[in-house]
Amino acid sequence: MPTIMSAPAVTAVLVDLSRPGRYVHWGFIQISVANLVVIGLMLLVFILAIAIPFPHGGKK
Amino acid sequence: MSTISDAPMEPAGQVGYRPDTRPTWTGRLRRRAVATLPPEKLLPDSQPSYVASWIYVFGALTLGAFGVVLASGAVLAVKGPDWWHVSSAGLFVNSVHLWGTELFFFFMVIHLWGKFFMAAWRGRRRATWITGVLAFAISIATAFTGYLSQQNFDSEWIGTQAKDGINATGAGAFWNVLDFGQMLLWHVLLLPLVVAVMVGIHVLLVRRRGVVPPFPAKGADR
Numbered sequence: 001m002p003t004i005m006s007a008p009a010v011t012a013v014l015v016d017l018s019r020p021g022r023y024v025h026w027g028f029i030q031i032s033v034a035n036l037v038v039i040g041l042m043l044l045v046f047i048l049a050i051a052i053p054f055p056h057g058g059k060k
Numbered sequence: 061m062s063t064i065s066d067a068p069m070e071p072a073g074q075v076g077y078r079p080d081t082r083p084t085w086t087g088r089l090r091r092r093a094v095a096t097l098p099p100e101k102l103l104p105d106s107q108p109s110y111v112a113s114w115i116y117v118f119g120a121l122t123l124g125a126f127g128v129v130l131a132s133g134a135v136l137a138v139k140g141p142d143w144w145h146v147s148s149a150g151l152f153v154n155s156v157h158l159w160g161t162e163l164f165f166f167f168m169v170i171h172l173w174g175k176f177f178m179a180a181w182r183g184r185r186r187a188t189w190i191t192g193v194l195a196f197a198i199s200i201a202t203a204f205t206g207y208l209s210q211q212n213f214d215s216e217w218i219g220t221q222a223k224d225g226i227n228a229t230g231a232g233a234f235w236n237v238l239d240f241g242q243m244l245l246w247h248v249l250l251l252p253l254v255v256a257v258m259v260g261i262h263v264l265l266v267r268r269r270g271v272v273p274p275f276p277a278k279g280a281d282r
């Protein structure tokens with residue numbers, strides 16, 4: 001029988017949730033790594049949304 | 061006095077759009093609604109070519125995520141905390157509710173960046189921008205009351221911290237973030253209702269004004 005990892009087990013391998021979160025300190029700025037990753041992903045998707053051509057564009 | 065027999069028979073297919081002028085509030089409301097948002101503006105079947113860009117999809121993505129959040133929240137409300145804290149199906153729907161919210165804000169922020177950099181409040185679209193700002197602010201309040209509804213140490217910590225902060229502003233006299241029942245009711249009824257109304261007005265305004273044209277190219281005639 002194949003062993004299937006449960007979703008919590010997968011997350012546990014990726015991020016250790018049993019420890020205090022990691023933070024970035026930069027002067028008076030303090031932000032969790034998780035929030036920083038989300039902001040980075042939003043910037044990335046924003047740039048891609050502008051850069052990637054829309055299918056069927058240019059009709060009309 | 062007018063009776064039903066006064067009304068002339070309307071030809072089939074024209075019911076409701078006849079420009080009659082009888083002074084009834086329903087008639088006046090209908091004429092105003094049809095004049096501000098004629099059906100072809102309310103449900104257009106084409107858009108200008110400049111709308112063919114992924115950045116214009118993010119408003120609709122935000123709407124979609126909002127739908128997932130409302131639907132999963134409704135299931136949680138029907139089944140109750142004994143179900144969502146314990147059973148695997150309950151934990152799953154609770155997770156759908158959380159991740160739907162994460163995507164809702166993710167898409168909304170990209171939507172708002174896009175609209176900011178194209179100055180989409182131009183051309184009498186100020187109210188569209190303002191309803192967007194209000195939808196954003198009230199969504200944040202909805203999310204905060206959601207964190208207060210978790211019934212764990214995290215929500216206790218958030219609640220006491222928020223209580224301190226809100227007391228410092230003086231607003232703590234008007235509502236109590238440590239009152240679980242009050243915050244749960246705000247989270248499942250009041251605040252989502254306000255967000256839904258804001259989103260409704262926001263989308264109708266977009267339909268009414270049409271999508272904002274892009275800035276003219278550098279050196280082009282204005």
Ligand code: HEM
Pocket residue numbers: 115116117118119120122123126168171172175180181185188189191192193195196199259262263266269270271272273
């Ligand atoms: C609950 C969150 C929101 C939803 C569901 C939503 C939905 C939409 C949709 C479906 C559109 C039309 C399609 C598009 O251009 O993407 C739109 C347009 C627009 N949104 Fe939002 N929006 C939300 C939040 C915001 C926020 C936070 C802002 C800015 C503060 C904003 C500003 C605008 C503006 C200015 C337009 C009009 C663009 C135009 O006329 O061309 N929206 N929104």
